[in-house]
Amino acid sequence: MAPHDADDRSATDHPVLDPVLDDLAERLARADGLLFLSDFDGTLAPIVEDPAAAAPLDGVPESLRELRDADRVAVGLVSGRALADLRERAGVSGVHFAGNHGLELQEPADADASAASGGEERPDADVEIHPAAESAADAIGSVADDVASRLDEIDGARVEDKRVTATVHYRGVDDDAVPAVERAVSEAVDDVDAELRITSGKKIFEIRPDVDWDKGAAVEWLRDRLVPKSENWLAIYVGDDVTDEDAFRTLEEGRGIAVGREETEADHVIPDPEAARALTRWVAGAGRRHLVGDGGEN
Ligand SMILES: O=P(O)(O)OC[C@H]1O[C@H](O[C@H]2O[C@H](CO)[C@@H](O)[C@H](O)[C@H]2O)[C@H](O)[C@@H](O)[C@@H]1O
Numbered sequence: 001m002a003p004h005d006a007d008d009r010s011a012t013d014h015p016v017l018d019p020v021l022d023d024l025a026e027r028l029a030r031a032d033g034l035l036f037l038s039d040f041d042g043t044l045a046p047i048v049e050d051p052a053a054a055a056p057l058d059g060v061p062e063s064l065r066e067l068r069d070a071d072r073v074a075v076g077l078v079s080g081r082a083l084a085d086l087r088e089r090a091g092v093s094g095v096h097f098a099g100n101h102g103l104e105l106q107e108p109a110d111a112d113a114s115a116a117s118g119g120e121e122r123p124d125a126d127v128e129i130h131p132a133a134e135s136a137a138d139a140i141g142s143v144a145d146d147v148a149s150r151l152d153e154i155d156g157a158r159v160e161d162k163r164v165t166a167t168v169h170y171r172g173v174d175d176d177a178v179p180a181v182e183r184a185v186s187e188a189v190d191d192v193d194a195e196l197r198i199t200s201g202k203k204i205f206e207i208r209p210d211v212d213w214d215k216g217a218a219v220e221w222l223r224d225r226l227v228p229k230s231e232n233w234l235a236i237y238v239g240d241d242v243t244d245e246d247a248f249r250t251l252e253e254g255r256g257i258a259v260g261r262e263e264t265e266a267d268h269v270i271p272d273p274e275a276a277r278a279l280t281r282w283v284a285g286a287g288r289r290h291l292v293g294d295g296g297e298n
Pocket residue numbers: 039040041042046047048049050051052054078079080081082160167169171201202203204241243
């Protein structure tokens with residue numbers, strides 16, 4: 001018999017996921033708990049032209065809430081977006097958030113604070129900001145303004161100022177103008193007296209403080225806080241972009257699931273955000289019931 005029964009598959013309606021679900025079911029059956037981590041854009045939310053229009057696919061917030069409310073399950077969202085933006089868009093509160101590639105981190109409020117609010121709304125704790133990122137915020141702001149003015153004449157370019165990082169979008173720019181965008185970013189960074197670095201992603205250049213901190217470090221931070229030391233929890237991380245590779249590399253015994261990536265260090269590749277939604281739905285339902293001692297399958 002397959003490690004999970006036929007009903008599990010009907011929850012996904014995505015045969016391409018079958019080998020992934022078999023693997024996860026087998027590992028969940030050996031785990032004391034589940035740490036479910038996911039990227040946002042390109043994973044839970046399809047890529048769109050206007051970054052301000054990105055939204056999770058229907059059903060995703062519900063699955064994340066189901067996971068959040070389950071025993072021995074912890075949930076974290078890890079994104080390049082500013083934390084406040086991510087939190088607003090995600091459609092779920094009371095989970096851990098890592099924004100700006102982990103330079104901003106936020107734990108959910110503790111159970112007492114949640115109970116004090118009647119359990120309806122879950123207020124969140126203060127945002128922790130990497131000290132080097134805090135120090136670089138003014139420089140990032142000046143570079144973002146400088147790049148925006150340098151790109152004034154380039155149709156379709158946008159600058160997203162995320163305070164401790166900035167993203168320069170060229171999805172709407174003609175191919176032959178992209179080198180000019182890259183040059184503008186590089187010159188603006190060179191002109192400022194601060195240690196910054198330029199990274200890339202899907203049709204974006206990002207300006208970040210030059211610190212050794214990325215989504216991989218954020219995953220370690222989350223694992224340290226969320227996984228009880230004496231227990232064996234399965235960490236699952238789902239992500240679509242080059243920045244998610246840092247997270248895949250830190251997973252050790254966990255499972256990395258890449259969305260639509262050709263070259264990846266993840267353990268599995270699934271085609272698109274619709275498949276990520278189906279996977280999340282399965283994990284929130286039949287999947288987590290494979291956990292040791294859940295009283296479901298074990
Ligand atoms: O780590 P993520 O959650 O994947 O965030 C990475 C960047 O996502 C956003 O940009 C991407 O999505 C946009 C909307 O679909 C798209 O237009 C853009 O081309 C993508 O790169 C976001 O705007 C950035 O701030 C994030 O760093």
